[in-house]
Amino acid sequence: MSVQVTINGYNVSVEEGTSILNAAKQLDIKIPTLCYHPDQIVKGNCRVCVVEVEGMRNLAAACCTPVKEGMIIRTNSKRVRDARRTVVELIMAGHNQECLTCVRNGNCELQDLCSDLNIHSVPFDNVSERLPIDDSNPSIERDMSKCIKCGRCVQVCNCIQTVGAIYNVGRSSLMHIAPAFEKPLNQVPCVYCGQCINVCPVGAIYEKNDVDKVLDVLEDKTKHVVVQIAPAVRVSLGEEFGMEPGSIITGKIVTALRMLGFDKVFDTDFAADLTIIEEGNELIDRLNNNGKLPMITSCSPGWIRYIEYFYPEFLENLSTCKSPQQMFGAIAKSYYAEKEDIDPAHMTVVSIMPCTAKKAEAVRDEMKSCGYQDVDYVLTTRELGSMIKKAGIELNELREEAFDVPLGITTGAGVIFGATGGVMEAALRTVYEVVTNEELNNINFTQVRGLEGVKESEIPVGDLKVKVAVAHGLSHARELLERLKRGEAEYHFIEIMCCPGGCIGGGGQPKPLTNEIREKRIKAIYEADLGMPLRRSHNNPAIQALYDDFLEQPLGEKSHHLLHTHYTERKKYELNV
Amino acid sequence: MELRDQIMGIVDEIGNSEDKLIEILISVQKKSEHHYLSEQSLILIAELLNIPFSKVYGIASFYSMLSTKKRGKYVIQICNSTPCYLYKGKEIVNMFEDILGIKMGEVTQDGLISLEYTSCIGACDQAPAIRVNDRVYGNLDRGKIYKVITSIRRGEL
Known part of the structure; x- marks a missing residue:
């Protein structure tokens, strides 16, 4: 069954159950995303894709909110732009911003996002921790000071590869991604496939450079x-x-x-x-x-x-x-x-x-x-x-x-x-x-x-x-x-x-x-x-x-x-x- | 083999499907004298439930009632949810640290008492409140804190 929705004043008809994100794509409207990956189960944890839905008190995450008949959605209102900016600024505050020397310089989803959203300064103190880089093995290095906790690597490792070398550890602001007991990768059953590298939006995981x-x-x-x-x-x-x-x-x-x-x-x-x-x-x-x-x-x-x-x-x-x-x-x-x-x-x-x-x-x-x-x-x-x-x-x-x-x-x-x-x-x-x-x-x-x-x-x-x-x-x-x-x-x-x-x-x-x-x-x-x-x-x-x-x-x-x-x-x- | 038998017994009783994980973690920790889940016990649980070790660890690390680090025989948990935090929570922390001579997150040298935070324990009406093992103490002041610590040290708790 298809439903009619209005996005930024334009009508579009999409299959019931389609996310706001995908409905907007049909109108050539790009809603920015970060944790979302087209080949993965929707996570909805970064909140970069928030949009305004008429009648809803809070902003909705476009990646995990299905459209409903008659929904009126705004993806580019001041309220949305301000919220998105704050979300990205908060992510930046926890991110090691050594962009010029980063392996992802010029090909980074967070960099692109800052550029697209016209973010030129971050009002918050940077709280990213310079942790030792895990370079314990011949294949993969992990620099958790760059991790933005989107969860893509955890999903690819656990669901697509069923290896489970890494998982979410801790909670709230202390949540991070690590192997059990924070062991280095060479002490856990990591197969070194590097699929985590391919989905990482930033430069937190990369190959050992030879x-x-x-x-x-x-x-x-x-x-x-x-x-x-x-x-x-x-x-x-x-x-x-x-x-x-x-x-x-x-x-x-x-x-x-x-x-x-x-x-x-x-x-x-x-x-x-x-x-x-x-x-x-x-x-x-x-x-x-x-x-x-x-x-x-x-x-x-x-x-x-x-x-x-x-x-x-x-x-x-x-x-x-x-x-x-x-x-x-x-x-x-x-x-x-x-x-x-x-x-x-x-x-x-x-x-x-x-x-x-x-x-x-x-x-x-x-x-x-x-x-x-x-x-x-x-x-x-x-x-x-x-x-x-x-x-x-x-x-x-x-x-x-x-x-x-x-x-x-x-x-x-x-x-x-x-x-x-x-x-x-x-x-x-x-x-x-x-x-x-x-x-x-x-x-x-x-x-x-x-x-x-x-x-x-x-x-x-x-x-x-x-x-x-x-x-x-x-x-x-x-x-x-x-x-x-x-x-x-x-x-x-x-x-x-x-x-x-x-x-x-x-x-x-x-x-x-x-x-x-x-x-x-x-x-x-x-x-x-x-x-x-x-x-x-x-x-x-x-x-x-x-x-x-x-x-x-x-x-x-x-x-x-x-x-x-x-x-x-x-x-x-x-x-x- | 004692730990293995103990954990296998718990898993037999509760069941070995993934949705039983938290229940199993709580039961295993309850049997531990030092109120924690050791690396070996988490590995064994991962093996018996056929779940990645990293996931078992990740879930154990999520809940403040579970610990993957060795704790004291008595675990003093100070509530830091809003009402307790606002009503003298910080003072209570200072008093405990002062009296026990350890910082939050540490264990006394004799391994008897550890000090940590917890989220809400449902005793907001008695703020500031703490929990020692399974018992809740509220309306705390310096005198009450002395009493609690003394009874722990005398083995009266």
């Missing part, structure tokens, strides 16, 4: 520095430079990385193709030899930490394949080093990733199988953006260059790793053709694409109907694992990505990040796939050469040593009573 370390190593002439970029980076970095979400700028990124001084610019897509060969063969091996099923993908390090903490009983179901990032490092420091006659001790591998958990993955103890740490430094998409800006490179205008060979030769199957369902689709393209020896007529497995939380399908491969499932976002992963535990579902192969939307929605990606933006990036990923001359991993000539010249065979001894890994159960907490 840009200076990379700049230093680029200065070091004794080092051969190679860089790899993940699939998702090419469809999102443009947003850091004002481009539309979903702009595909692969060639520009390659040029920029070369200009920054990397000796070789390679592509994680190469390692994604390699992952498909190893993981595809692992699946075939498990299917043929009564191996542990369903096999679950292991590319996403946030997901790996999650299963290690929350579902250790499924660790044997994980593919033993390292993630593409780690496979790349191991191959660069063995095969590539040998081929180019470079001492791996003098080689540095840098990754550009959409991910904060990758920083922690790179320093895992078991990721040193080539004799050296596979990957030395991991930068997020955002960090690469800042590095390019710092170097004065005008990315928007830049010419496009091609990746170096051989670790830059890739296929469309590698590109789609960046979106939820991509690993599954890439694996199916290869597994089908390897098992049946027939060419697939249609290599687009559209049933595993898109933002639906859990996607299922059955794909006939030879005599076997392969049952697959794809989940993204850890609450959906949990839902799927719980169904498996109860015996309500049966699959052969499952893809799980930690972040909603897959890597394009990773915790290291440009902000803001909403589902609308995720859709655009996903669309770009599949466009990039279509633009590739080769779209099946097993057709990649560089991968074929890698096996012919070095690895010999999938799941062989060298593969086992360099490309496969193991997992460890992690305790959420020490319980000794």
Whole structure:
């Protein structure tokens, strides 16, 4: 049923139950918000969106007040403007206003709000406390002096990721957001997914910045520095430079990385193709030899930490394949080093990733199988953006260059790793053709694409109907694992990505990040796939050469040593009573 | 194992669904000699109710009647809601701090008495009022405060 309301003198008809905020949008009236996030449950705690409703004594929060028939609403009266200003001024009083040196300078929702509301001074004393910054882990830092207590991070951590590393602590003016007993993040079951970073409206949570370390190593002439970029980076970095979400700028990124001084610019897509060969063969091996099923993908390090903490009983179901990032490092420091006659001790591998958990993955103890740490430094998409800006490179205008060979030769199957369902689709393209020896007529497995939380399908491969499932976002992963535990579902192969939307929605990606933006990036990923001359991993000539010249065979001894890994159960907490 | 058995008993009795959390927290704290919820007890409750530890801690930290820090055997809670606060509340605080030699939020060295604020305890008609463990004392002055503290120290309370 629809209802008629009047907003600022204009009539609009909207569905019953629509919030005042969304009703106003239909009239192109923007009501400012802060705690509101389009992909989250409405919280209504910041009060920035207050409006005047005729007949109501108090102002109403537009985000959580549903419209009623005949409502007369004013979003821009003096009373509303004054109240909004006071609300923001009070928030500012509790906020560490070191804006010029803040990681969010120029891309901060609170800054924008102050600008939009024309706030040039704050009448209240600043009461923000300079607490120690939590930099206890390789991925995420928290500076609670900047926190405005909107609650978005708590919601994403507890509801969307079902991790629950942080929660509201205390009450009233002392309320703050913290792990239990104010422990640092490395002492609680945080998976380092960084989804809290992506929803934080200010600069209270951000990735651990490794840009200076990379700049230093680029200065070091004794080092051969190679860089790899993940699939998702090419469809999102443009947003850091004002481009539309979903702009595909692969060639520009390659040029920029070369200009920054990397000796070789390679592509994680190469390692994604390699992952498909190893993981595809692992699946075939498990299917043929009564191996542990369903096999679950292991590319996403946030997901790996999650299963290690929350579902250790499924660790044997994980593919033993390292993630593409780690496979790349191991191959660069063995095969590539040998081929180019470079001492791996003098080689540095840098990754550009959409991910904060990758920083922690790179320093895992078991990721040193080539004799050296596979990957030395991991930068997020955002960090690469800042590095390019710092170097004065005008990315928007830049010419496009091609990746170096051989670790830059890739296929469309590698590109789609960046979106939820991509690993599954890439694996199916290869597994089908390897098992049946027939060419697939249609290599687009559209049933595993898109933002639906859990996607299922059955794909006939030879005599076997392969049952697959794809989940993204850890609450959906949990839902799927719980169904498996109860015996309500049966699959052969499952893809799980930690972040909603897959890597394009990773915790290291440009902000803001909403589902609308995720859709655009996903669309770009599949466009990039279509633009590739080769779209099946097993057709990649560089991968074929890698096996012919070095690895010999999938799941062989060298593969086992360099490309496969193991997992460890992690305790959420020490319980000794 | 004593703490484990005690908490498991309470959870068995009350139920292990999330909506029972506050009831469980209150019961567990009641059994604690020092009127608090230890880290280990909160972890165990989180485990038994299948709720994140951070959430259990967050909820325990919200209510002034619950404490996650070790308190004295006797907890003196001074009401700081409006009527008590306005009617000599601050003076009462000064007297307690003076007599006990500790500040608000602290515990006496012998671990016997702790001093803290509470929100309204429903004794506005007797302002200024306090609560010691489960008992309420109102219309306080210096003499009454001495009496309360002396009876605590003599073990008469």
